[in-house]
Amino acid sequence: MIDSSRRWLRRNRTNFAVGIGVLGAGYLAGQYVLSKIGETRQRMIEDRVAKENLRRRFQQNQEDCTITVLALLPTATENVLEALPVERIAQDLQQKKAERLGRSASTLDSPSANASSGPSSVTDDNGRSLASLHSGSYVHASQMADPSSATGEVAQSRSTKSKAQLWNDLKITSITRAFTLLYTLSLLTLLTRIQLNLLGRKNYLASVVSMASHSPQDPTISLENLDDDNVGQTYGNDFETNRKFLTFSWWLLHRGWRDVMEKVETAVKAVFGPLNPREDLPLEKLSALILEVRRKVEGATAEERRSHRWLPYLIPPRDQEELVLRESGMLKSPSNSQPTSILSPPSSPTAESPDSSSSFATPLRRLLDETSDLIDSPPFTQILTLLLDTTFSHLTDHEIRTDAYRLPDPADIPRVQEVPDLDSNLARAKLAAILAVVTKQAHSIGNGVPNKYAQAIEGVKELEAFAAVIYSSQFEFEALGDARTEQLAKVPSKRDEAIGEKQGAGVVGAATGMFENVWGKTTGS
16 A cells, blocks of 8 residues: 555656645745735835825914914014004094184184085095094004104194195005005915925925935934034025025015005005095995006006016015125124114125125025025916905905995805895995095904904915925925935945935825825815
8 A cells, every 4th residue: 555655646746746836836926916915005004194294294384374474464564554654644634623623613603604514514424434544443653652742743744734635645545555465465475385385395305314314223213413414404404594594584574565565655646546535436446446556566467467576575685685684683793884774785795794604505595596486486476466366355345345335245145145236336435434444454454363364365275286386396306416316325225225215206206196186176176
């Protein structure tokens, strides 16, 4: 029996060898497939984590932008309120009215009293509008001068300007102030989005490269800061550089808004100058007048709007960049010269401080240049137009509509009950009453809590898409290709180098996917 078994095994040994080989190959193939499936699953998990991390960082960055805008806006508001003292003009008008009433009271016993009482009904509307204008707004601290000096100034103003001139000043100043604040809020929102998203992108790239440079076999966390091998500084993730870069919003808050105000004032004078404060304006005509002002400021055609450069309002020219840093306290003024002001001519290069040579090193220069390129790009003008459409629409279609025209707010009307709004075409309001609402809204634009205009801007989806383009763009790899290659060459092992390449690919994929999600949500696709 043993011999027969041996013979049977000998006869079938080839079949056994083939079977064992097939089983072994099948086992190896199965293990290979399982390993590939595991790698794919792990890669998908890492991609999902990377996308979620990038999305969370992006959303947090947008919240930081909103908080920053609300923190910086009062500075510009204070400057605008000081330059355009509407309340002081209203006070002069009230004093003129009090003087006129005093003179009329002294002549009550005269035979001409009955004759002079005829046009009183004509001035009542303006008087009520003036009272509501003065009581419904806030008086800025800079407009509350010393009583003795204020008396002299007011007396001089009354002696030099007539009532009609004061009403014209009130009309131009109140409208210019509100419109200037709307433009400043929109420009500050876009500038802050650009700045913080550029820095957010750099911080994220620096963290990814830092993780790629760290060996996964070493679980310890090193707190040592190697200045000669600092990946963060290579990518501009330097605290001092970031501080100096964010400081450049000083230009808009202290200088750029004034240029905006001058342009808006010229347009307001051309459009609203011929109107009488007693004139009745339909809401449709008021909207047309406001649109005409915007056309004179931004451009009447699409080509004019595209060619309009907003960069001088947001970023200083190169010969005044160091002055901005000195005015904001980031640089010390030279000890051998008086402190320079941003309004004065720039000093000569020989008078620069020792700190100025290193103030505009490569990272800061790159940030400023990229910011300038984004501001001069066509998408910036398109997004700014959308923001201005939203803010001006909120002012006209909500605040003025409800307060001056006594019409219901469109947001409070259910869509099921939408009918042609005939009342809005028939409703009229005196320009003086509209000025009272505009004056009140100027304070809401700059110091409102909650700020309805900032909330309206947050509802513009294209703004989030524009921020996503900045946050997920790969300008960094183009501008810093040599520096990144040199930095990654210092990785000690091939495994770490492979990890760095995979992490870099994850950044690109996650950023692109995040942008596609945001853009899809914006376009509705």
